[in-house]
Amino acid sequence: MPLATTSTGGNEPLLQENKPAAAEKHTSVSGAVFNVSTTIIGAGIMSIPATLKVLGVIPAFILIVVIAWLADISVEFLMKFTYAGKSTTYAGVMRESFGRLGSVLVQICVMTNNLGDVLSGNQPEGSEHLGVLQKWFGIHWWNSRAFALLFVLVFVMLPLVLFRCVESLRFSSAVAVFLAVLFVAISSVMAISALFQGKTETPRLLPHLDNKASFFDLFTAVPVIVTAFTFHFNVHPIGFEMDKPSDMTSAVRISLILCGTIYFTVGIFGYLLFGESIMSDILVNFDQNSGSPLGSVLNDIIRISYALHLILVFPLLNFSLRANIDEFLFPNWPVLAKDNTRFLSLTFVLLVVSYLAAIAIPNIWYFFEFIGSTSAVSLAFIFPGAIALRDIHGISTSRDKIMSTVMIVLAAVTSVIAISTNVYSFFS
Structure with missing residues (x-):
């Protein structure tokens, strides 16, 4: 197999210099499923219930x-x-x-998309939401946002980001998937309990359209779901550690089915629980007074489990x-994994920048809306479709060319409408 050269996109800095032989690969399908699923779920699951409020149950499910x-x-x-070319990276293809x-376009989109996810936080304007530790022990310096994040950064995130192989993260990813499933399970139990008590709201099956603006508002939900399914930046690192391409295909399809099920389940039960009061980040809803000791405990478990999930998504x-x-920055330099100084320096700089930005910018959810309409939709649909149409x-x-055209047109049209609607709403 020919070596990947700089002229064809270089090497994935944390991958082999050439396409690895089968004997060198060791990632199992289950390990890949955990890594892909963790990449997909991320923080996107928190916004899914809000999309059901905008779209209605049936359109949201179809979408x-x-x-x-x-x-x-x-x-x-x-x-x-x-596999038809020489490169081992998305940017190289x-x-x-x-x-x-x-x-360069791919690299900029990956950096924009992932930096936004890495820095994610949420503090709604005009309201204060105490953390679980502050709720339990009162407000102290040691359980402040800044100190808690620093503790997690040093003792949890730092050891995990020092791994130089995606496969090494399969166990933390498995725990992350379990925590997401736990979140879904508890939400489901709470919703079913509320249903029997007659405290739920009937989900709206179709969107409520009362004026022209409402119709265009529907398009703002599309980038949210696109972002929730954008994992393409990790396809190559995970895929090239597997025995054969078909294994990656199987892992991706299993992950998409699993994550799609989780998304819709969270959406429908979240809607049942909170109805029209659903926030853009449903985790904020679980910060509200539940009215019972058991409900308060379940709320805390949900918040803790998802906080741990996000921590494990970070690596x-x-x-x-x-x-x-x-x-x-260094397209012609040696492989990153083999350069300890560059690897450690870049790792520590990113951690410090992530920490400072997470403290300084606690709310970037408006930024997420634009990420979904630009970098996420480009990585997920526009770039792959353009590659298939170019067909070098x-x-x-x-069939490939027809599907590529459909993907590009749908992505471009919905993104333009979503961006225009968001801009209009921001200034109106």
């Missing part, structure tokens, strides 16, 4: 299914052209098709963020 299906097709395009500009997002920053290896079928 989740369609976007998951298109995500599977876009990954198929990426892997097909990766784009470089093969569109030159240096293509690889996977940081993995691709660090790799793309290195590839962008002559391997795209008629």
Whole structure:
């Protein structure tokens, strides 16, 4: 197998210099499922119930299914052209098709998308939401936001981000998936209990359209779900540690089914619990007074479990963020994993920047809306579709080209409408 060269996109900084032989690969399908699922779920699950409030249950379900299906097709395009070429990275595949500009666009989108996820936090304007530790022990310096984040950064995140192989994160990813499932399970129990007590609200099956603006507001929900299914920046690091391409295809499809089920379950039960009062981040709803000791305990468990989930998501997002920053800044340097000084320096700088930004910018959810309409939709649909249409290896079928065109057109139209609507709402 030919070596990956700088002219074709270079090497994934944390991967082998060439496409590894089967004997060198060791990632199992289950390990890949955990890593892909953890990358997918991330913080996106928190906004899914709000999309059901905007869209209604039926359109939201259809949209989740369609976007998951298109995500599977876009990954198929990426892997097909990766194995047909010489590169082992997303940026490299784009470089093969569109030159240096293509690889730079991917790197910028990955850095924008992942940096936003890495820095995620939420503090609604005009309200204060105490952390679980502050609720239990009162407000002290040692359980403040700044100190708690610093403790987690040093003793949990730092050891995990020092791993130089995605496969090494499979156990933390498995725990992250379990915590997300626990969140879904507790939410479901609470919703079913409220249903029997007659305290739930009937979910709206279709959107409520009362004026022209409401119709265009529906498009703002699309980028949220697209962001929730954007994991393409980790396809190459995970895929090239597996025995064969079909294993990655299986892992991706299992993960999409699992995550799609989790998303819709959280959405429907979250809607049952909170109805029209659902916040853009449903975790804020679980901070409200439940009215019973058991409900308060369940609220705390949900908040803790998801906080731990997000902590374990960080290393996977940081993995691709660090790799793309290195590839962008040092395209002709040796492999990052083999350069201890550069690897450690970049790792520590990213941790420090992430910490300072998380303290200074506790609310970036408006930023997420624009990420979903730009970098996320480009990584998930526009770039893979463009690669298949460019077809430099002559391997795209008629079906591939039709699907690529559909993906690009749908992504572009919905993104333009969503951005325009958000801008209009911001200034109106």
